[in-house]
Amino acid sequence: MSEIFNILLVQNTLRTATPVVLCALGCLMTDQVGIMNIGVDGMMLMGAFFAVLGSYLFGSWVMGLVFVTVLGVLLGYFYYVFSIKFKSDEFIIGVALNILAGGLTVFLLRTLFGVKGSFSGPGIVPLPTITIPWLENVPVLGPILSGNTLLVYASWILVLVCWLFLYKTPLGFHLRASGEAPEALRASGKSPERMKRLASVLCGILASLSGAHLSLGYLTMFSENMSASRGFVAVACVIFGGSNPPRVFLAALLFGFIDALGMRLQKYIPSDLTSMAPYVVTVVMMVAVVLLKRRKQAARAKLSAETRY
Amino acid sequence: MNTGFLQSLRALIALRPKQKLTAQYLLSLLIAVTLAFLVGAGIMLLCGYDPLTCYAAMFKGALGKPRAFGNTLAKTVTLCLTGLAMSLAAKAGIFNVGGEGQLFLGGLAAAVVGARMDGAPGWLIVLCSLLAAMAAGGAYAWVPGMLKVKLKVNEVVTTILLNSAAIYFCSYMANGPLKTAERGIASGTDSIASYAEFTPLIRLSNLTTGIFYAAGITFLIWYLMTRSTTGFEMKITGTNSRFARYGGIRADRLALWGMTLSGMICGVVGLLEVFGIHHRFLTTISSEFYFDGMLVAMIMRYQPLGVILMSFFFAILNIGGSAMELTAGISSEVMLIVQSVIIFFMAAEGGISEMARARAAARRVRRAARRAEKEAAA
Numbered sequence: 001m002s003e004i005f006n007i008l009l010v011q012n013t014l015r016t017a018t019p020v021v022l023c024a025l026g027c028l029m030t031d032q033v034g035i036m037n038i039g040v041d042g043m044m045l046m047g048a049f050f051a052v053l054g055s056y057l058f059g060s061w062v063m064g065l066v067f068v069t070v071l072g073v074l075l076g077y078f079y080y081v082f083s084i085k086f087k088s089d090e091f092i093i094g095v096a097l098n099i100l101a102g103g104l105t106v107f108l109l110r111t112l113f114g115v116k117g118s119f120s121g122p123g124i125v126p127l128p129t130i131t132i133p134w135l136e137n138v139p140v141l142g143p144i145l146s147g148n149t150l151l152v153y154a155s156w157i158l159v160l161v162c163w164l165f166l167y168k169t170p171l172g173f174h175l176r177a178s179g180e181a182p183e184a185l186r187a188s189g190k191s192p193e194r195m196k197r198l199a200s201v202l203c204g205i206l207a208s209l210s211g212a213h214l215s216l217g218y219l220t221m222f223s224e225n226m227s228a229s230r231g232f233v234a235v236a237c238v239i240f241g242g243s244n245p246p247r248v249f250l251a252a253l254l255f256g257f258i259d260a261l262g263m264r265l266q267k268y269i270p271s272d273l274t275s276m277a278p279y280v281v282t283v284v285m286m287v288a289v290v291l292l293k294r295r296k297q298a299a300r301a302k303l304s305a306e307t308r309y
Numbered sequence: 310m311n312t313g314f315l316q317s318l319r320a321l322i323a324l325r326p327k328q329k330l331t332a333q334y335l336l337s338l339l340i341a342v343t344l345a346f347l348v349g350a351g352i353m354l355l356c357g358y359d360p361l362t363c364y365a366a367m368f369k370g371a372l373g374k375p376r377a378f379g380n381t382l383a384k385t386v387t388l389c390l391t392g393l394a395m396s397l398a399a400k401a402g403i404f405n406v407g408g409e410g411q412l413f414l415g416g417l418a419a420a421v422v423g424a425r426m427d428g429a430p431g432w433l434i435v436l437c438s439l440l441a442a443m444a445a446g447g448a449y450a451w452v453p454g455m456l457k458v459k460l461k462v463n464e465v466v467t468t469i470l471l472n473s474a475a476i477y478f479c480s481y482m483a484n485g486p487l488k489t490a491e492r493g494i495a496s497g498t499d500s501i502a503s504y505a506e507f508t509p510l511i512r513l514s515n516l517t518t519g520i521f522y523a524a525g526i527t528f529l530i531w532y533l534m535t536r537s538t539t540g541f542e543m544k545i546t547g548t549n550s551r552f553a554r555y556g557g558i559r560a561d562r563l564a565l566w567g568m569t570l571s572g573m574i575c576g577v578v579g580l581l582e583v584f585g586i587h588h589r590f591l592t593t594i595s596s597e598f599y600f601d602g603m604l605v606a607m608i609m610r611y612q613p614l615g616v617i618l619m620s621f622f623f624a625i626l627n628i629g630g631s632a633m634e635l636t637a638g639i640s641s642e643v644m645l646i647v648q649s650v651i652i653f654f655m656a657a658e659g660g661i662s663e664m665a666r667a668r669a670a671a672r673r674v675r676r677a678a679r680r681a682e683k684e685a686a687a
Binding site: 036038082085086087088089091092093095096097099100102103104106107110111228229232233235236239270272273275276279280282283286287290291294 | 352356404406456460461462463465466467469470471472473474477478480481484485597600603604607639640642643644645646648649650652653656657659660661663664
């Protein structure tokens with residue numbers, strides 16, 4: 001038992017959850033303005049590729065992140081133009097984006113690097129790991145909280161920042177209003193379209209960053225289709241967490257835990273089955289959240305029926 | 310006035326546009342395809358290839374030889390069936406994005422039945438495998454359908470997640486309990502009874518007698534969707550569920566059936582791959598075939614006839630793309646990019662033409678105003 005349930009499991013949980021956390025933060029931005037962006041999976045995949053490209057070309061991880069951020073802005077804007085400005089079906093655009101990502105990354109992989117399958121090499125500079133000096137030697141907490149890569153910490157901070165932004169700033173308020181009551185927002189002299197554009201661009205940046213963590217964070221390589229439906233798991237986490245950053249974070253952690261646990265169980269259970277687990281658990285989670293909500297509603301209805309007279 | 314009546318009137322008006330393939334839509338499609346090919350040509354030029362040679366290689370590779378033509382037709386069948394599966398569900402008001410998983414499970418079920426029944430008459434094997442494939446695919450679609458109908462769980466997300474789950478499950482079965490004892494097969498099940506295999510119609514090509522089964526199914530779906538009462542109900546539910554409920558159509562049941570039937574068709578696609586090409590279940594029987602078909606369905610707005618015709622075009626892009634990679638040297642993924650460009654433009658078609666119209670109207674107003682000004686000055 002202690003071979004499986006130890007500190008390493010917690011570490012792995014945090015690491016595997018990170019891309020899902022970042023991607024889900026992006027996805028919830030668009031969810032708040034009333035768009036369900038299932039193209040985040042493709043954004044993640046492209047982010048993973050361009051992070052490697054930037055890092056490889058310039059020999060620095062900073063350039064990798066710069067590449068990813070620029071890509072994220074472009075993708076977010078692209079998504080905005082097609083889904084809001086041209087009023088296309090957001091679902092179709094999302095699917096098309098995923099297909100474009102699959103095609104484009106493999107095409108670029110073959111034409112730029114001349115390899116099939118995956119690209120790795122000493123030229124790719126990974127993201128730095130950050131050790132927190134005073135925390136490092138604390139037992140239990142030290143190995144968990146110290147020595148993670150940059151984007152792991154960034155994702156934690158971003159959860160807080162996104163929550164503050166959405167619920168404590170006027171801009172965040174307007175952004176949420178553009179999804180819930182666009183007409184009210186328009187009546188108050190603000191443009192819902194601009195808010196949706198902002199949300200799309202933020203979504204693009206965050207989802208692309210999640211890809212950077214995949215290819216420069218815990219692995220230093222790009223391989224075809226390396227996002228492996230994690231973007232969809234992120235979408236499920238957003239639904240599960242009701243688009244609230246801290247709750248979505250917890251959902252993503254749960255996913256990370258199952259994923260990490262599966263990896264450690266591969267000694268005892270065939271790897272295909274352990275790989276299957278996170279997806280099944282996510283579906284079960286989605287069902288559970290509906291059932292819980294129902295029960296709450298039923299209880300409330302019962303209460304109100306009792307107190308009416 | 311009676312609000313119910315007003316509502317239904319509004320619903321009828323809302324029902325009218327968008328779902329039909331109008332002449333204008335087909336024209337936009339032509340433009341989108343041309344634009345997409347131009348984008349593809351731009352990419353080829355950037356990478357130092359000659360677009361004309363590449364495209365020539367593509368068409369020649371897809372249609373040039375009988376064998377290539379057979380492969381293109383076989384691909385058309387796959388695209389057409391998966392596209393129709395998507396259309397059937399979408400028309401019933403539910404999205405089945407999980408066809409890939411249903412296809413894998415259907416293929417696995419067909420392969421297991423096909424192998425275990427060795428010794429039985431050929432037609433019985435095919436029939437039983439067909440039933441098994443449909444049951445597996447249908448059941449796997451029924452679950453998310455039920456979740457959607459009863460609990461309102463988003464079916465797009467669940468079906469996508471179930472895809473991954475099914476593919477890993479099949480991989481586990483093909484590597485574990487059902488792994489063949491034969492040598493040289495990396496991850497696959499036992500081969501099916503050899504006399505039950507579909508025979509190739511064109512030598513060395515993937516085109517087999519399975520195409521007759523596919524044609525039968527295609528006809529059934531076409532009939533169901535366009536000529537039957539259920540089809541009409543689906544059409545109304547898919548376009549406007551409130552109006553459908555007003556008309557006494559049980560939308561939930563329809564959606565569930567649409568989903569289940571869609572899954573059954575995907576299961577049959579898996580069977581066709583197993584019985585026609587690989588003669589056993591392999592973990593490589595499909596590489597996102599369902600998603601290709603789904604795109605065709607989306608582009609053609611879930612119209613059965615349109616899907617059938619468009620499948621052929623996309624099959625050319627698909628089969629030709631690989632040939633292009635071999636002869637012209639450019640990576641075949643460029644065709645994926647071309648395909649996604651077509652989809653982007655077709656999805657945005659309504660919005661773009663609306664914007665163009667609005668802009669033209671604004672220009673007309675401005676011109677009229679200027680003219681009025683001039684006249685006033687004179």
